[in-house]
Amino acid sequence: MEQEFRSDKSGYMLMNKPGYPRVPSWPNLVWVIFLMMLFITILLWGVSFLAYAPLEEMAEWAKTPNPAKAPWYFIGLQELLVYFDPWIAGVMLPNQILIGLILIPYVDITPTEQGHYRWSQRRFAVAYFTFGIAFWATLIFVGQLLRGPSWQIYWPIIDYDLTGHSWTREGIPLKQGGLKLASLSTGTGMALLIGFFSIGMILPFMVTKLFPKSNVVQGLDRYLKELGYIKYFVVQSHVLMMTATVVKIILRLGFNIKYIIETPWFKI
């Protein structure tokens, strides 16, 4: 830790060095904060004058809306329910996202790259994080704006004839997927899952051995050496988990595969 903190030659932040341009907080910072408070208050007031907070009918246990949607910030997880059982989509994945976010500073190997939007030394980290954010935003977009009754895709603008059935009623199909979903046999599924994670773990090392001359691969080689095995394992297992989530979505949408592994106790 000490070494990381002192990896800069002097060990100090530039702004703490003598001669760095610093200005008194009054009025420079206080002014920005005051304007921000004023701006946010006016904006919020304006929005609240124009748009009512939603209020539907009184809660009723016997009247299930179709679909019943989670708040927008959790709807990505609800959208994942199409592809995973609830114990993965609603419990394991959100926990893993939080753990992964917490671990970010502890797997970092470019401690001096901070304080500016300059990503040339941290291309992989930025690309991985951005993909995660985009993935999360896409799930929210699909779940919030495209999903309608029976959690089917309803495109915006098109006026669908729901014949007044906005509540769930048995025997009245609104818009059925009509898909026959299949699952892989246990052997195939196990082989696929174990194969995916073990090959995924050693793939970067194989690439460095196979194409040692390419510039990109030499960069990868340096990155792997700096990372060390423990940090590599932490990073790569999260990369593989996110990739596996995307692969499962592709398998479900493209090949109608419901489960990769089916056991009496759990299904993946």
Added chain:
Amino acid sequence: MSEHHHQKKTPAQKTFELLSALLTDNPIYKSIFRTGYPSTLLKQMAVMRSSFYMHIFPTKVGEHGLRLRYSWCMGGITFFLFLLLALTGILLMFYYVPEEHRAFNDMKDLRFMVPFGVILRNMHRWAAHAMVLAVMLHMMRVFYTGSYKAPRQLNWVVGVLLLLFTLLLSFTGYLLPWDQLGFWAVTVGTNMASASPLVGYEGPFHELLGVQVDNDIRFAIIGGTRIGPNALVRAYVWHCVGIPLVATLLMVFHFWRIRKDGFSGPL
């Protein structure tokens, strides 16, 4: 002051100076605003140190930290929205009782009976959505500028926890209007908990601990086998007392840590 001005003062200027002297040149004013208007560098330093509200900020800041295109001001916006939510939330508590048969009618009263009830509830609702968005954008800004790196690793961890508590604050508030929207959203959300491995009655391996619908983790969260009056009271208490308390403690640490480490910037 006056020797700087060679021109004669207008009556308006004279009146202004007299009034401001009346206001500021007395022991009561001086007991509150000890340094006077911060017109010199010395007073600018002193005002930041001696004022309770200002001492959360440093006396001097690096110029880069002031640029909005660097910070997006998102951390500050998040905290200010939290303050607005606390203010509007306390006022809403005057008019709202978390009781199954009353909660929804209180919503109707806020809309049609309570003076400024509409603007109060609208502000609380939209500020809550804005805070969730702001906290996410703040996290993205901190990531893209690499500000989570040493020596700020622990503050990033606290930030992730604050993100979680912001989501929980918003989620617990979602149930309180006791309308179909909130009721079913919270039903969907809390049903997820029953899928937890071992501790949820629909989760893998729940049989090992003898976990059933009436003793699993979801039952503990909502106080029943479905969303009902118990869940409403629990959501209310967590929303108004429990989570704000924990979030405030984490925020105190978060801000204190920023003061110690300084605004992030180039090394």
